[in-house]
Amino acid sequence: MQIITCIKQVPDTTQVQIDPVTNTLVREGIPFIVNPYDTHALEEALRLKDRHGVRVVALSMGPPNAEATLRKALALGIDEAILLSDRVFGGADTLATSNVLAEAIRKLQKEDDVAIVFCGKQTIDGDTAQVGPGIATRLGYTQLTLVDRIEHLDLQKRVIRVRRKLEGRHEIVEAPLPVLLTVVRELNRLRYPTVPMRLAAVKAEVKVWNNSVLKLNEQTIGLKGSPTWVNKIFSPQRDKGEILGDGVNDPTGTAKLLIEKLVSKDLLAL
Numbered sequence: 001m002q003i004i005t006c007i008k009q010v011p012d013t014t015q016v017q018i019d020p021v022t023n024t025l026v027r028e029g030i031p032f033i034v035n036p037y038d039t040h041a042l043e044e045a046l047r048l049k050d051r052h053g054v055r056v057v058a059l060s061m062g063p064p065n066a067e068a069t070l071r072k073a074l075a076l077g078i079d080e081a082i083l084l085s086d087r088v089f090g091g092a093d094t095l096a097t098s099n100v101l102a103e104a105i106r107k108l109q110k111e112d113d114v115a116i117v118f119c120g121k122q123t124i125d126g127d128t129a130q131v132g133p134g135i136a137t138r139l140g141y142t143q144l145t146l147v148d149r150i151e152h153l154d155l156q157k158r159v160i161r162v163r164r165k166l167e168g169r170h171e172i173v174e175a176p177l178p179v180l181l182t183v184v185r186e187l188n189r190l191r192y193p194t195v196p197m198r199l200a201a202v203k204a205e206v207k208v209w210n211n212s213v214l215k216l217n218e219q220t221i222g223l224k225g226s227p228t229w230v231n232k233i234f235s236p237q238r239d240k241g242e243i244l245g246d247g248v249n250d251p252t253g254t255a256k257l258l259i260e261k262l263v264s265k266d267l268l269a270l
């Protein structure tokens with residue numbers, strides 16, 4: 001039985017800049033990190049390995065340098081690292097990304113039963129939170145999103161109970177395996193790799209699966225398989241702002257001024 005954890009390499013967004021001419025991310029010289037939510041997904045997979053003796057496989061789709069992300073996972077104790085990398089996978093939107101990841105999981109499923117697929121809640125670059133649900137839909141797995149605690153797992157009876165973190169409340173949900181979980185940071189505290197594990201990870205194998213391994217129809221992957229694209233990217237801009245009237249001493253007059261302003265800018269019709 002195995003657990004798959006999907007991890008994405010993302011730019012360290014606290015340092016990301018946008019090219020004002022091309023409106024694209026400036027990637028040169030930017031350090032890459034493992035998507036923070038994915039580190040918690042990975043940690044939980046490793047805890048289940050410690051408790052239940054299951055195999056943990058990490059999957060990442062990205063350019064060749066995304067191998068570094070998988071080496072970090074190897075240093076933490078995963079059993080197998082697979083990089084899905086091919087020029088034809090490039091330029092993928094969430095639909096095409098989840099397609100490639102789902103097909104890789106389907107291939108792994110043929111070798112060994114998959115109990116759980118872990119994803120982060122979302123990434124910190126694309127931020128769409130669509131890939132996890134996209135994978136689950138393609139594989140026909142139950143999807144349990146925003147998980148902040150695994151309450152119970154019975155691999156024999158093939159059932160899992162989790163707690164979902166919703167706005168202002170929690171929800172406890174039980175589902176049959178296999179499931180796809182997307183996780184939030186509160187799920188666990190991360191472990192650190194030991195020095196021997198880090199050294200071993202440098203030499204460990206990272207398998208690379210390109211499209212000659214997955215054999216996917218090129219119309220369903222990469223740019224060709226992506227019905228959405230990023231039209232423009234820019235930093236949020238805010239005008240300096242304008243203070244109207246004296247809202248404390250004359251709220252009615254200030255409200256009138258505000259209405260006039262909105263009407264003059266065609267933002268409000270009376």
Ligand SMILES: Cc1cc2nc3c(=O)[nH]c(=O)nc-3n(C[C@H](O)[C@H](O)[C@H](O)COP(=O)(O)OP(=O)(O)OC[C@H]3O[C@@H](n4cnc5c(N)ncnc54)[C@H](O)[C@@H]3O)c2cc1C
Pocket residue numbers: 006007008009025035037038041059060061062092093094095097101118119120121122123125126127128129130131132228229230233
């Ligand atoms: C600034 C920016 C804006 C973008 N906007 C859009 C957009 O509006 N629409 C769109 O379709 N695409 C968009 N993209 C492209 C988007 O990054 C890709 O579609 C991407 O491969 C996955 O989407 P995401 O990062 O939003 O993932 P999310 O759906 O937020 O990721 C959820 C989880 O899925 C897993 N996962 C996601 N990608 C991978 C991967 N490559 N390998 C392994 N696991 C993975 C991780 O566990 C992750 O935590 C954007 C990219 C950038 C950089």
